[in-house]
Amino acid sequence: MKHYVHLKSLNTFSIDVFAKHVVTAHNECALLRFWKKAYNKRTPVLILGGGSNILFLENYIGTILLNRIKGIFITENKMAWRLHVGAGEKWHELVTYTINKNIPGLENLAYIPGYVGAAPIQNIGAYGVELSQICEYVDVIDLYNEKKIRFFRAECNFQYRDSIFKNCLKKYAIVSVGLKLNKKWKPVLSYHELTHLNKDSITPRQVFNFINIIRQKKLPDPILVGNAGSFFKNPIVDTNIARYLFQIYPNMPYYSQKNGKIKLSAGWLIERCQLKGYMFGEAAIHPKQSLVLINRRKIATGTEIAALALFIYNQVADKFNIYLQPEVRLIGNYGEINPKKLFT
Known part of the structure; x- marks a missing residue:
């Protein structure tokens, strides 16, 4: 299609479709500016992370807005680590980063594709752990009134593969996520593929490595x-x-x-x-x-x-x-x- 942008590399299904425009936002101001430009032209906008949870059925007539707002900021006290993470960070890279920093708590969510900004939308989960258990807040921009809003966990209406954000994708853009990881670590081994592991001697890195191996074996x-x-x-x-x-x-x-x-x-x-x-x-x-x-x-x-x-x-x-x-x-x-x- 003349003057249209190829999307095959921007969705993990590798569906060969096109969009009218593709733009990349590296900060909140750029994200809002790109969105307003498209909105003022009355063209649809789809904010996209890694394209790992979508299926394009046909060409997209509007603007694909890639959210690439980065940054991982860590604070801690005696009880927990708190992470403030940009929506444009890759999820599995975040999990790997925390394991390498000896910060446990995300290991069961290893090898999940996509970006951090998409994680609250679906309330991602795997091997007995869901994002809702570790998420403290989600920061969004209300695209229509340009205000930044913080949704604390109780306000996110997290359910199985669902959240308040899933139904408000046209109104809000997720820009960062806050995670709380307790220092009193206990392995979550309830999932049937993990029950044979020894909970008294297993380490977070071993759980991380084991889940990586499982997922790589059964997922293409x-x-x-x-x-x-x-x-x-x-x-x-x-x-x-x-x-x-x-x-x-x-x-x-x-x-x-x-x-x-x-x-x-x-x-x-x-x-x-x-x-x-x-x-x-x-x-x-x-x-x-x-x-x-x-x-x-x-x-x-x-x-x-x-x-x-x-x-x-x-x-x-x-x-x-x-x-x-x-x-x-x-x-x-x-x-x-x-x-x-x-x-x-």
Whole structure:
């Protein structure tokens, strides 16, 4: 497309689409200036980090605004370390940095792609730890009145892969995140792949290294194979639904939730539909991890990936009467598309 900017390298699915403009903000003033310029021209703006949790379904007619506000500032007292981190820092590099500084607490969240600014939106989590457990605050700019606002943890409405920011992406731009890491470190080894580790002798670096190895073994490298990690959320169901399913599938993995509900494994449900490795055009389900959809040779379209996701959704719904919800954000010509328009 003439005068349009290629986006293939700016999304980990490697979808070959274009945007009208791409600009990069290295500070809050630049971010606000770029956003206002596009807004005044009445063109849509998509603020993007690493593009690791999105699926472009078509070309984007507006401006892609890359948030690259950097900085890691650490203070401490006898009880905890406090980190103030710019939204444009890469998440895994932050985790590595803290481990190298002998600051534990982020090791279970190692090897998660993307940038720090995206972490609160999805309330990222892995291996028994969620961002909400360590997040103290999130700083945002209200793009319409240009005010900077600090949302403390209780105000963020963190839930499983959800937060207040997920529904306010057009209003707020996240510019920094505050984390609190307690000095009384206890390893979190509740996840089934970690339970064999010795909690009395394990170190934060060993947990960090172990999780890196696990994730590298089962998750494809987006540099080689286009993907956005887990495509669907793990479904959370009432206990009566879970009990019914356990009678039929006694070996079904599950995770009890604090609210009394039960989290099931979306990957397991997909596998039981005999879909592991299933291919749809150039899109496919990863042969090692059923929750990951891949752009096999980096030539699949976004609509191919979406069609495969819809097929999975219908297969799981037919077999289990459970309706998977995408974790990945769907982006159309003008911005984010409500997944209910596709997955119903």
